[in-house]
Amino acid sequence: MKLQFKSRLTILLARLLLVYIAFMLCRMLFYLFNNDLIDPLNATATWSLIKGSLMFDTVSIIYINMLFIFLSLLPLHVAENKAYQKVVFAIFIVFNSVGLLINTADIFYYPFKQARLVLGDFVLLKDDSFMPLLGDFVTDYWYGFLFYLALVALLWFGYKAVGLKYTEQTNKRFYITNSIQLAVMAIAVVFFVRGATFSAASFPITMNDAFLYTQNPSHTSVILSNPFCILRTMSKSNKVPNLKYFDQFVADNMAPTTHKAIDWETHEIDRKTNVFVIVLESFGKAHLKGFSDQFKPGQEANTPFIDSLMQHSYVFTNTFQNGRRSIDALPAIWASIPSFKEHFLSLPNSVAPYHGLPECMTEMGYQTAFFHGGVRESMGFVSFGKVTGVKNFYSRQEYEAENGSGDFDGKWGIWDHKFFPYVHKKLNGMNKKDKPFFATLFTLSSHHPYAIPEGMENKFTEGTMPIHRAIKYSDYSLQQFFNSIKNEPWYNNTLFVITADHSSGADSRKFNKQPYEYSIPLMFFKPGGNFVGVDDKVMQHIDIMPTLLGMLDYEKPYFAFGTDHFDKTASKNHFAINHSNGVFNCTTDEFCYIFNEKDVITKFAYKTDPLGKHNLIATKTAKDDATINSIKAFLQEYSIHVSKRDYLPAGIGEKGMAQVHK
The missing domain is CATH 3.40.720.10 (Alkaline Phosphatase, subunit A)
Structure with missing residues (x-):
């Protein structure tokens, strides 16, 4: 049975809900698979963990689906064309499949690094041994690959189960309604990417913002999700953070980087x-x-x-x-x-x-x-x-x-x-x-x-x-x-x-x-x-x-x-x-x-x-x-x-x- 809605925005939110469910399942498996590496969660308030997880999942999902969101709410009649809808469906499946692939891989790679994957970890792609090792990784964690395929199937069939119920309306009403929906979604995107605030002092959230929800570093791994970590480090891959706490002369004297050897007992x-x-x-x-x-x-x-x-x-x-x-x-x-x-x-x-x-x-x-x-x-x-x-x-x-x-x-x-x-x-x-x-x-x-x-x-x-x-x-x-x-x-x-x-x-x-x-x-x-x-x-x-x-x-x-x-x-x-x-x-x-x-x-x-x-x-x-x-x-x-x-x-x-x- 296909669920039909009159509003494009409602359909979009229903389809994004499927992605939320997939990310939630990833987080549950992440914790079950790595709980021996993570401090007991009772050290952090349950609601704080949930709120932080939802925040980072939301931003991950927005980053992955930015193009999908725009095309789904495009206030033009061409968006009702079947060929157009097939393209939108393909974008939804491809982008989210890649995102879930990273998220699923992170579950099983975490024990090797004990931190979430970031862009710098992909330096291994340059190594000649990467493909054989990737084969070993898939073989060793074959059940994770099956889990990933099940998530993709959830998105595929869930997407098909929701559709638009067409209603007669004037062109003027069509353009106004759909333009408003696109504007509302754009405002929501900005709101969540900035950490659920419109404060002038706020910026797009970073990995470090996970500490707003816990003081325990190992719990941040539960709160964070990929591909958020990949995308947020991508923008910084060619940059070094500007950390300044003191006058530079003071810092130079407190932590000198130029040294001269001091004689000491050589032990032969x-x-x-x-x-x-x-x-x-x-x-x-x-x-x-x-x-x-x-x-x-x-x-x-x-x-x-x-x-x-x-x-x-x-x-x-x-x-x-x-x-x-x-x-x-x-x-x-x-x-x-x-x-x-x-x-x-x-x-x-x-x-x-x-x-x-x-x-x-x-x-x-x-x-x-x-x-x-x-x-x-x-x-x-x-x-x-x-x-x-x-x-x-x-x-x-x-x-x-x-x-x-x-x-x-x-x-x-x-x-x-x-x-x-x-x-x-x-x-x-x-x-x-x-x-x-x-x-x-x-x-x-x-x-x-x-x-x-x-x-x-x-x-x-x-x-x-x-x-x-x-x-x-x-x-x-x-x-x-x-x-x-x-x-x-x-x-x-x-x-x-x-x-x-x-x-x-x-x-x-x-x-x-x-x-x-x-x-x-x-x-x-x-x-x-x-x-x-x-x-x-x-x-x-x-x-x-x-x-x-x-x-x-x-x-x-x-x-x-x-x-x-x-x-x-x-x-x-x-x-x-x-x-x-x-x-x-x-x-x-x-x-x-x-x-x-x-x-x-x-x-x-x-x-x-x-x-x-x-x-x-x-x-x-x-x-x-x-x-x-x-x-x-x-x-x-x-x-x-x-x-x-x-x-x-x-x-x-x-x-x-x-x-x-x-």
Whole structure:
């Protein structure tokens, strides 16, 4: 039976109601599928959650259906033509199908990122491995694809079930009636896009406005919906937010970006010492028994080799990433530049001159190299390495030119246990030259779909998460690598910096809650030396570059957003910082602060209150004020430097840099 209405506006609203229902069903499935990653909803008033969800669904639906709304209410007789109606129907189905596809994908991608999809996440489209991974994603979550098809069917048949009941009316009445309906809808669109207000001070709502309905960052993921997040970040994809809290001179002094190394105890490390940075794919701190307090008594370790290596290393137990994905790790490590709302390398502002860690190492007499088993184009690693000073690159292409294509894993690149011996061979070649080496290895195999090489399937047991088996394999591969190099003449003369690119979910609530959801391992291992200890002070990716330059007594000015971990003069009010769910998460040795670009809305003692149940913002002290001002100054400096594409020491332009480093 077909429902017929006399008003075009009524028909339009009935059809948009179908989209509301589809979005509501998406949100219900989103919560059911991800509720273990989201704080209990009773912490936020139910009506506030509903109101916020309806607001963001409304704006999402308006953005998707702007053209459909206009064509449905066009006050001309041509709009009654059957061919015209078929075009309007096609626009409704196509636009909403795309919107629901993004919304449905977000349900199942959320555990990998623990934040809503934004435009910057689509940088993966450039990667050669995207299509195979997309196939794996659809295969793994086939039921989600069926759910999506059911939603499209709801729109298709629901649309057909509503129609216009034609009535006789004069041309004058026709034009006036339909023009009024279009005007009313236009006013409603403006009203809702501006956040259900006509205030002159209001603007189109952003992701950050989700905090109008909750103070809990994890609840914003329930309130937000896609494609709103995609479209709102699309308009900002080429822009950097202008954050200003202080006079620029004040901010420059509070959060300086130009540094000079301070001498400190070197622990047998000097400029003849090789430096080898190993970035482990997806090795979140939660997966390492030696770093996590969440393993049950007698529970099998996922990383027995790394756990054993910790006993002979200087271990940073409170380390955090400065981005969300693999693409964010190397800018943070090589150039001390974090990623926040967008992946730094996806910004046009990343196209600029640098004087990064590899170039500084070259100046100190080092050879430089980067190893990654993926293709050279993967994640922009090689292109960024070139502008930061890396001279030698060894990727899948170079490996296969020497070893053939039989070791390709079918998705990402060369299996870890095959690529590591190749790295060993190349490092031996570098050691034959009369220079120390600075090398970076980015591992590959511990990534979705978490495959294990043929013939090794029974070697590694399943853990409590699908990733654990792949992590066990990568840990085993790393152990084989260290066993193979320990008798090389360069081994005892090498400082190994071992960390991860990012966390990757957890089987405990603690490591699914900020700040621990961003926690990663970090340790400095110097074979046969005295550089051993446990350091609980907060550390982050962007601190690695200044810390290494400090250890090696680099004598020239350098640019970094981070600080030398061992420079006590720079550690005052130090914090680790990252961004998720529309807010900055800033972690000190004592507290985690949630900052929404205007105010700190939450402060909690994360070490004793890891789930953040007790908001201590009401007990804010002068020390907190000093830390909060440091956070604001840091963000202002980041905003200024990224907007100006200025990643060189103060007072030294691109041309002057060449003179300074002669």
